[in-house]
Amino acid sequence: MLTKVQIRECLDTFAEMFPDAHCELVHENPFELVIAVALSAQCTDALVNKVTKNLFKKYKKPEDYLAVSLEELQSDIKSIGLYRNKAKNIRSLCETLIEKYNGEVPREHEELTKLAGVGRKTANVVVSVAFGVPAIAVDTHVERVSKRLGICRWKDSVLEVEKTLMRKIPKDEWSQTHHRLIFFGRYHCKAQSPKCDICPLLHLCREGQKRMKKEKKHA
DNA sequence: CTCCCGATAT
DNA sequence: ATATCAGGAG
Incomplete structure (x- = not known):
């Protein structure tokens, strides 16, 4: 499990990678x-x-x-x-x-x-x-990223993931972080072929390090 | 837990 | 061929 400081680093990295992450579902009301x-x-x-x-x-x-x-x-x-x-x-x-x-x-x-x-x-x-109410919707991306990075535990239910994220992230950053987690999961930490080789968070990601070792063996 | 289910990526 | 995709209901 990541420390408070490590999670802060994750949030800052998400912000650098996806500064204007937003809801991509087109709607007018x-x-x-x-x-x-x-x-x-x-x-x-x-x-x-x-x-x-x-x-x-x-x-x-x-x-x-x-x-x-x-x-x-x-x-x-x-x-x-x-x-x-x-x-x-x-x-x-x-x-x-x-x-x-x-x-x-x-x-x-x-x-x-x-x-x-x-x-x-x-x-x-x-x-x-x-x-405009602060909230963190845990979808497949948020769950996967949170578990891979060690922000929450692998066995956590979706509700437990949401509670953990709300506990560890300042409330005024919930909505923004939520969208950045999705972008990070959708475009970088993808389900099938995550970009661990170029990931700025690899140094604190157990799962990513495991994957890189496997890749080395295979090569 | 299973079922619903077509489109797309790998 | 198979896994995955902004899940929810029974």
Whole structure:
């Protein structure tokens, strides 16, 4: 496990590598963000953006998603995968927004998680990106990077990872760090072929050092 | 824990 | 061919 000073070094390095990391899901309002994040489960941001480009032209309000057949909505998001669940969730989510929230996206985390297809991670993204509330959404990248670097433990659950990160990172840096962790994971510390050979944090990364040794043996 | 699932990288 | 992708629900 990394020390407080070592974690500070990680945060500073993330800042140098990705100074303007941000939410890459294209959206113009909280409603579009909720839809985009709900669609993004087990799918790349790039693909979500490709689909929402047309989707957000066709569907502007919650009512619009309820005006078409389930099959039509499925077909509109099919290329994203998990499309049956996601189409069902979006319809249910829109019904709830209309019935309980006057068609608006609620600002409270607890209310957000009551929406179909919106779990803890998605709610964190929405409160953080749409409403400016400090939060750390732990997705596959944040989890992988935190575990590889030793910011948290390998056996930690997603919730434990989030708690650890909140404990070890100053609150006013949560949202920024969250996006930098994602960029670091997405473009540098990748799942399949991490760039350990050029990583500025290799000296404090057990996992990276292990990988480099293996690579040497293979060569 | 399993299932949902197409697109893309390796 | 297989792993992975801004996860959530049952």
